[in-house]
Amino acid sequence: MEVATLARRTLWTGGAVQERLRRLNLITTVPPLAVVGVLLLIFTARTWWHVVLQVVGLAAALVTAERWTAGDFFRVARPCVAITAVVWLAGALNDDSTSFYGLCIVVAFTIPPLPRHRLAALLGLSVMVAALGAPNLLVFDDNPGGRLLKFVVVPAVSVAVSTAFTFVSQRLYDLVAELEQSRDREAELAVVRERMRFASDLHDIQGHTLHVVKLKVALAEKLVDSDLERVKEELREVHTLVGDTIVQTKELAYAQRRLNLSAELENAKNLFEAAGIHVRVDREAEVDTHAGELLGQVLRETTTNILRHAQARQVRITLTASGITIVNDGAAEAGPPELNGLLTLKQRLADNGGELKVEQQDGRFLTAAEFPRREGGR
Structure with a gap:
């Protein structure tokens, strides 16, 4: 805006x-x-x-x-x-x-x-x-x-x-x-780019939230006859998640939205574990704030893609001083899916001096985002 x-x-x-x-x-x-x-x-x-x-x-x-x-x-x-x-x-x-x-x-x-x-x-x-x-x-x-x-x-x-x-x-x-x-x-052209960025961010927020809500509701349906307390907990989390999404949508509309990489790492870990996927997080170093926001977007988009498109059993997330790497073992053999969200993020990272790489090989799918290291280790 x-x-x-x-x-x-x-x-x-x-x-x-x-x-x-x-x-x-x-x-x-x-x-x-x-x-x-x-x-x-x-x-x-x-x-x-x-x-x-x-x-x-x-x-x-x-x-x-x-x-x-x-x-x-x-x-x-x-x-x-x-x-x-x-x-x-x-x-x-x-x-x-x-x-x-x-x-x-x-x-x-x-x-x-x-x-x-x-x-x-x-x-x-x-x-x-x-x-x-x-x-x-x-x-x-x-x-x-x-x-x-x-x-x-x-x-x-x-x-x-x-x-x-x-x-x-x-x-x-x-x-x-x-x-x-x-x-x-x-x-x-700047207006068009802003509209595309807004649509991409809105897709990140709404698409991610709706998919998580779908998983939690499905889990609650399975447990409704056996574990009522767990069902209530899942519904409370759905309520909290929807409330957070409303807040993030307002922040996006007023250009105040900021992603926190640490929060995204914790959120991704919880989602994978809730879906029965073993996750390992290796946090080797911290990144600066601006790069952290973009890497948080990559992590959120990749998490949504794994939950929607992959049949993963294991996910490994590695965070370094210059980037992030996410690898899962649930890649489809029929060929790579169309990941339009990652393509949009690839251009956004390129505009900010970064690089996004996506590879699929032997049933493993790798997403890596990296920024060139600056002098002084930043």
Whole structure:
């Protein structure tokens, strides 16, 4: 549940990061474009008509840039291209070589987000920019070489260069967006893992308890006519076991459940003896708390599997400083049973640096969980 809460928080944070990224793009893109446009207006506009053209082109360019940072500029792209194209044509006819600035910016923001045919679009728009500036050579016949450079070559090249810079910025933005999407998927995966862990732990608690209750009730049925006191004792134990299971289920729901390896060892010993299985426990050393919880889960799952699937007469449990080994002699000859609970625990141990090994040979079934020893003997 804590992981689910963290996942929701991560998803919210991802949206907040996207908004911060948009604001950053807005701050780093729109003001510089506005400053350059204003400087061109101050230093190049010679008539009021030049001022009008440059202001209209700059406004269209800023609208496109602002919508680009929001990821919603396609609906304004075509109108802004048309407006700035008219501005550039009017500027060329009025001998204003800087009125192509707005069209250059709009084209630069329009091409990179296209899903395909970007190069063809860039070539086509560059040719359009050059064609819109060419009428200046027809209206003004002085210095044709210089006018060709100012109204045809420079605008077309400027469109290509500005588009390249915008494409790099777009790729960076896309990479950050993909990173945020990856974080969202990680959060969703964490929720799935938490649900699987919760289901596995719930299975451990409920499945183990129900099987033990089944054994004790069956034993009470056999003794009901011969040993009434023993029947009462078994029923009291069933009542206590069910109460403990309710408490453990609540602790699991509130993420407070902790397994005690010593208690699990004693519980396993009592269950095997109650089922008529001879059990031997060799406790060679102690393990740390975190490893003890995981080893307790392995022991509980293995105990349930032996009682349910095996016809064991002897069980040996060996606890070392680095792990636990459980061996029983009741393995079926038809092949190993499907032990889904142990497979889940195997992954959980692997995630915590441990290893779970399961072997069946000559009627013996071995389950061994081990953690690598650390320096200092821990």
